Amino acid sequence: MSLDKSLRRGNKMSGTRNVLKRAERVSQLEAEDRWSENSTILGMPKVRVKRTVIGKKKKKKTKEEEDD
Secondary structure, three states, rough: OOOOOOHOOOOOOOOOOOOOOOHHHHHHHHHOOOOOOOOOOOOOOOOOOOOOOOOOOOOOOHHHHHHH
């Protein structure tokens, strides 16, 4: 069954992915000095995926708070 056009998301890859590809995991482990040339793919250590936080809006200060 296909998905209706109105329900499709336009930017499918805009969010963070939960799973990295093998090459991405190896490059991240090399950057952390947890991977060497002699290491095998089997039993590869886990890699944390860093999620970006969009940022929270700052609360506006009232005149009373600015006077303090």
